[in-house]
Amino acid sequence: MCAPKDTFYWTDGQATGTDGFAWGPPLHGGPPQPDGAVNSWGAQDCAQQYLFANGAFLPAWPGFVHGQIDDQWCLDTGGPRNKIQNYFQSIFTDYRVFRQKDFLLTLNDLSAQIPFEDIHEDYEFDEFANNLKAMPKAPYLILYDSSNIDVVLNHVCNLQFIPNTLQRLVAVAFDEKSEMILRKNYPEIPNVLINLKPIVDSMDPKKQNRGYLVYTLALVVHAKICASLAARGIDFWSMHQDTLWTQNFDMMNVEDRYPDANMLFDTIGNENPSYDRMRDWVCGATFFVRGNPTTFQFFRQLESYMLSYQSPDSSIMTYLCGHHHYKCEFLPQWMVSSFNYFEGPRENVPVLIQLDGGKKPGESKMDVLKRGHFVFRNQNGTYKNEMQFLNLTIVFVLGLLIFYYKSIYNSIRDRLRIYHFLSKFDGPLAFPLVGNLYLVNIFDISKLVDQVLHLAWYYCKKGCGIVRLWIGPVPMLAIVNPIYAKEILESNEVITKADEYEILFPWLGTGLLTSTGDKWRQRRKMLTPAFHFKVLNDFLSVHDYQAKVFLDQVKQFADSGDEVDLFPYIKRMALDIICETSMGATVDAQNNHDHQYVESVRRLSEIAFLWIIYPWLKIKPIWYLSGYGAEYDRHLEIVLDFTKNVIEEKWTEYQQYQLGAEKKDKRSMVFLDLLLQLRSEGLMNEEDIREEVDTFMFEGHDTTAASMGWTLWCIAHNPDIQEKVIEEVDRIFGGSDRDCTNEDLKQMKYLEKCIKESLRMFPPVPFFGRKVEKDVVIHGNFLPKGVRIILVPLVLQRNPLLFENPNVYDPENFSEEKMSSRHAYSDVPFSAGPRNCIGQKFAMMEEKAVISWFFRKYRISANVAFEDNKILPEIIMKSSLGFPVTITHRMDNK
Structure with a gap:
């Protein structure tokens, strides 16, 4: 069992055995003994003695039990090795002392x-x-x-x-x-x-x-x-x-x-x-x-x-007795599950105990724990009885299961049904909890678009029309073929927005973008007259005026030749246009560069997208502990107060003048006027109006600004295309500064191609989500109730099977010849079918008017490489670098 006990001497501060082997100075404390001192311990046991007595050897051995009472003598006195080994049933092998x-x-x-x-x-x-x-x-x-x-x-x-x-x-x-x-x-x-x-x-x-x-x-x-x-x-x-x-x-x-x-x-x-x-x-x-x-x-x-x-080496028993302040602790299963032990970095993890020693016949390992009164330590350093806690936990969980068993049963049944049908679709290998998120880097959204496109194209080339995906633990079906997109988008049964839109409810309520069913149908019918072409024509004067203000704002950069990021200027212009055309209100954001509404909408969009792609943020405590929840609420309050004040002011004005043909010129009719009229007729209340105004304000300025920015960015990198745009603008306006008319806009055929091509490459909306409310069949494929469907316009619009050079900016992709040769649903930047964008004509008119004004005065170029400006897929597709360009005066029009 133990090594023979040799006489042990100290010579010049070193321990020397009878075989003449020098052991080196005492380890971890203990003063050298005077020369000639004799100790009856074996050489290895002597080293242990000093370790035990001084308590200076810190390591705890996690694979061995430290009793609370019976073995305390080991910690204090350091008994001989054979007695310790016998006490612990000789579970360690005999470590012999090396002599030579x-x-x-x-x-x-x-x-x-x-x-x-x-x-x-x-x-x-x-x-x-x-x-x-x-x-x-x-x-x-x-x-x-x-x-x-x-x-x-x-x-x-x-x-x-x-x-x-x-x-x-x-x-x-x-x-x-x-x-x-x-x-x-x-x-x-x-x-x-x-x-x-x-x-x-x-x-x-x-x-x-x-x-x-x-x-x-x-x-x-x-x-x-x-x-x-x-x-x-x-x-x-x-x-x-x-x-x-x-x-x-x-x-x-x-x-x-x-x-x-x-x-x-x-x-x-x-x-x-x-x-x-x-x-x-x-x-x-x-x-x-x-x-x-x-x-x-x-x-x-x-x-x-x-x-x-x-x-x-010193005896392995050094680990057993060298650390006097370690407690005997049991690591319970609930703590492992709650704090993800054995997963990554941790602090204050309890020491594991071994349960083999000291068992009596018929005893379970849990019985040994109970008999020994073992305890475990919480993260905060407190101690509780593990078994008592375990019993309470079991009772609590059983109570919940009994109370909610019907809901749990129905949820499990429906989920298993969805899993069964989704397993028939092709898709990448998914893992529990993370699903397919391991395939993309959700923490670097600048790379997210490229990763999604490569994954989608892989299945497109395999001939898949629908691909099964798992976004964390949530199953989805992604549409990657225009034939399937047509059936989904034109369906009157699949119109309910997916759960990913929930983050927008506090902001946009259940307005036209987020509502569903009868409410959506009723709202769509009531609001369609506000976008009649006769009403839209009345807004051309607003487009012209705000475009001129925009040109004045960027003139300083044309004069100096300095590079400028156009996006903030475009956003403020778009906000001024949407406020005046939708609410009849003058905000003057272009001359107020620190307008809170613009900044708050930006942050709301960024945070909302994080909520969508990070599943854990959907848990409310994490949402607020992360800081995103409080920041979202703060910016939401700014946005809602802004629209609320405008609505109240216009409602007061409406009541005073009793809006009508005899009291007010029809040409001044704006979107909000229609909503107030519906309120006076009892068809909408104050909250209904707020939902629609916030929806139109958000969609009408953020998406349009992004589209205009991408169009100018694309034209800046293609001088030959820019010259064709300038030629068309000059042909229409002949170098004059007159305002645009509807006839002028109709003649801007090439500019329209340029805008549509930028919408193909950089659609403002990253995805359309739907939720199947009842079982349907799409192109021969059965889709069960409850499944979510996602359509990413970018996947369709950059599909190499549909577009010859999908990553090359080419306005001729929208020539009549090429458009007639491909599926109509290969290009859906404004969605399509019954839930298409109600304001897409308004947006196209605004972009044509503003961009034509820009090229009447300026030329544009860029020093940053086209491909270096990555797409950031937030609620609205943004650019990673903004739109840094150089503006120059047209020499013939300065």
């Missing part, structure tokens, strides 16, 4: 014979590393051999209490015996155990001193494997079983070299300052390795220090 310095040096020489490159570049290891990287969650890695198999078994015993952990365990064995033992005890571990026996055989072909060789060699190889995995960018959990790393760790001056421990790893039992935390890590704790260059360098340096280490 030459033998240790031989081991280190042998360790150096395994180059890092031999492991890193080995074909089998390469395959092994790739398998680890492909695992959906970070694997849990254990390197072991027969000398520490008991420690590993005890640790695995603890891990089995954490759900889904054994399924992630990857065991790397150094010999066949240890591999066989673990397989026999834990056959449920699914991952193939890697056996490094050939490496050991190549270093010790005669198989001499195998136990000692493997025990020391394992630590060096472990460091090399960790370095190789870190070099490949693989994150993984690991466990170490030895103290040999401690002195090397001190020699590396890690506190100075790696002051931020989080750059390298996260530990279990992390309650110490930075340096002590790292020392805990190298002395036997379970830890999480980050795969990055810093970690790679750390392990390579640690490996080189270990090769020069010339002292034997």
Whole structure:
């Protein structure tokens, strides 16, 4: 069992055994004894004695039980090793003391014979590393051999209490015996155990001193494997079983070299300052390795220090008794689930206890916990009785299930029905919770559009019309073929907006954009007269006036030649136009560059899109804790107050003048006037008016501004196209400054092609969402009630099967010849069918008028590359860089 007890001397501050081997100074505290002092302890036990007495050795061994009462003597006195081992049922193997310095040096020489490159570049290891990287969650890695198999078994015993952990365990064995033992005890571990026996055989072909060789060699190889995995960018959990790393760790001056421990790893039992935390890590704790260059360098340096280490290890029992302030704690399942332990960086994680020792016949492991009065620690440091909490939790959950069983049953039934039918559609592999989000980088929306397009085109080329997608845990059907788009958009049954529009309800209510069913049909019918061409013609004077103000605003940049981002100027102009044409109100945003409404609409659009793509923001506590909820509410209040004040002012005016032909000129009739008339007739109330005004204000200025900006951006990068636009404008106006007429707009055939082509490449609306309210059949495909449908105009409009060069700006894509040769629903920037954009004619008139005015006065160019300005898919498609251009006066029109 224990090593023989030799007489132990102190000479010149070093401990020396009877065999003449120098042990080195006492580890971690304890003053050197006077020369000639004699101690009856064995050499290794003597080192333990000082460790126990001084309490200076910090690491806690997470795979072993620390009792609360019976074994307190171990922490205080440091009893002899054999008594400790007998007390804990000899679960550890007999770690013999290494007696010969030459033998240790031989081991280190042998360790150096395994180059890092031999492991890193080995074909089998390469395959092994790739398998680890492909695992959906970070694997849990254990390197072991027969000398520490008991420690590993005890640790695995603890891990089995954490759900889904054994399924992630990857065991790397150094010999066949240890591999066989673990397989026999834990056959449920699914991952193939890697056996490094050939490496050991190549270093010790005669198989001499195998136990000692493997025990020391394992630590060096472990460091090399960790370095190789870190070099490949693989994150993984690991466990170490030895103290040999401690002195090397001190020699590396890690506190100075790696002051931020989080750059390298996260530990279990992390309650110490930075340096002590790292020392805990190298002395036997379970830890999480980050795969990055810093970690790679750390392990390579640690490996080189270990090769020069010339002292034997201390007993494994040092871990058991060296840390006097660790509590005996049980990690309950609810805590694992709630705080995602064994997933990533954590702090203050409880120490796991082993439950094999001290069991009585017939007792379960839970009985052992109850009998020992074990407790667990919460995140806030408080202690509760685990079993009491577990019982209350069970009662509470059962109560909820009984109370809501009908709703739960119906929800599960409907969801399973949707899953059954959706499984018939083609789509990418999805994972629980994340769905297909792993295919795109939702945290960098500048890359999101390209990633979505490549994914959609893949299925287009396969001939798919509908693709199954999972946005997190939510299943959807994406329409990627114009034939299917036509049936969906023209359907009078699939008109309900998808749940993704819920974020807009506090802002736009259930106006024309977000309403459904009879309310939508009634509103559409009532509001259509406001967009009759005769009414729209009356707004041309507003377009002309605001366009001239816009030209005056940018004239300073034409004079100076400085680059300017046109988008803020276009947005303010569009806001002035929509306010005057829809509400008869003068805002003068073009001369008030700090107008709050413009900024608030911008932030509302950005935050709303984050709510759509980040599923966790739909949970209200997270929504507000993230800060987005409060910011959204703040900007929402500004927007609603703005429209509310205008509506109240116009309602007062309407009552005073009793709007009618005899009291007010019909030419002054605006959108809000129609709504107020409907209110006076009892067909709409104040909230109804507010919904429609906010909807028209948002859609009428943000989408139009984005479309105008993209059109000017495209023309700026195509001088030949710009010349054709200028020629057409000159042909119509002949160099005059007269206002536009409806006849003028009809003659702008080429400019209309340019606008439509920019709408094809950069549609203002990123997606149209629908929700199936009852079972329908679309192009022979059954769609069950409750399924969501998403149509991304960009997918159709940049489909290489529909457009020859989809990423090239070419207005001739809208020549009569090309339009007649492709499906009508290949281009749907304003949607189509019964729910198409009610204001699309208004938008086209506004864009034609403004852009024609611009090219009457100026030319435009851009220094930023066309492709560098990425699409940002917010509620409205924006540009990542704005629209930075250079404006010059037309020499013939200055």
